[in-house]
Amino acid sequence: MWQTGRYPHGVSYETMVDGFIDGLRRAKEELGITGRLIPAINRELGPEVAIAMVRDVLAHPREEVIGIGMDCAEFKGPPELFKDAYALARSAGLRCTAHACEDNQTLTQAPPRNVETCLDVLGCDRxxxxYNMLADPVLTCRCRERGVPFTVCSHTCVPQRMEKRAETLKAMHEAGLFLVPCTDDPPMFGTDIGTTYVTMARVLSLSVEEVAAMSLRTLDASWLSDAEKAAMKTEFEAEIQSLSMIKA
Structure with a gap:
């Protein structure tokens, strides 16, 4: 049974988060990789557990923990149930995101209104x-005009869904939505960020210049500080220029 401060496997939040942070700091020192953490609510456990988890996060603040998210089956925990947990997180300055309208669920299970609820009720900024949001043209238009970032994945863990995912990504791109290529769970999906970009470039028929522009725009969707974003943009632009010279 879940208890505040201790999770099903008997490890406290504080122990877990500090272990992740040790890994992030080593990655920064040894590989130059910058990382941040977003604890995720398991919506299937219900709103009370979500509030308790957020309280754990706030009771043990860490510089590397910059927001909260939410995943698992939407029909087992629609977003409106978690309004209080998200309000608590926002009151402490944490950024907010949530899984919504995943295409491994039907429109009844994961309807477009879930995106609207995440934006208007939970206060998510990405x-x-x-994917399923495309069934609502009005909401799709609103998200395009508002510039809402969507972290999307080129791969799924079910090979039979790959063709459908490609069609959906193409439709989202044609709708002018702000797409941020991501890997989700690399071991489960059998991908990495490089493969994701190559796949999306092929699916969306993007030129090299368009892929470069997409990679730069993704920085706007990140929750890094403005100074960190500016530094990374300079690094990205330099790398893009270097690769362009090699190609030439």
């Missing part, structure tokens, strides 16, 4: 996935 959405993870969002």
């Amino acid at each position: 959405i993870d996935h969002g």
Whole structure:
């Protein structure tokens, strides 16, 4: 049974988060990789557990923990149930995102209104996935005009869905939505960020210049500080220029 401060496997939040942070700091020192953490609510456990988890996060603040998210089956925990947990997180300055409108669920299970609820009720400033939202043209238009970032994945863990995912990504791109290529769970999906970009470039028929522009725009969707974003943009632009010279 879940208890505040201790999770099903008997490890406290504080122990878990510090272990992740040790890994992030080593990655920065040894590989130059910058990382941040977003604890995720398991919506299937219900709103009370979500509030308790957020309280754990706030009771043990860490510089590397910059927001909260939410995943698992939407029909087992629609977003409106978690309004209080998200309000608590926002009151402490954490950024907010949530999985919504995933295409491994039907329109009844993961309807477009879930994206609307995440934006208007939970206060999310980006959405993870969002594929089923295309069924609502008005909401799709609103998200385009508002510039809502959607973290999307080129791969799924079910090979039979790959063709459908490609069609959906193409439709999202044609709708002018702000797409941020991501890997989700690399071991489960059998991908990495390089493969994701190559796949999306092929699916969306993007030129090299368009892929470069997409990679730069993704920085706007990140929750890094303005100074960190500026530094990374300079690094990205230098790398893009270097690769362009090699190609030439």
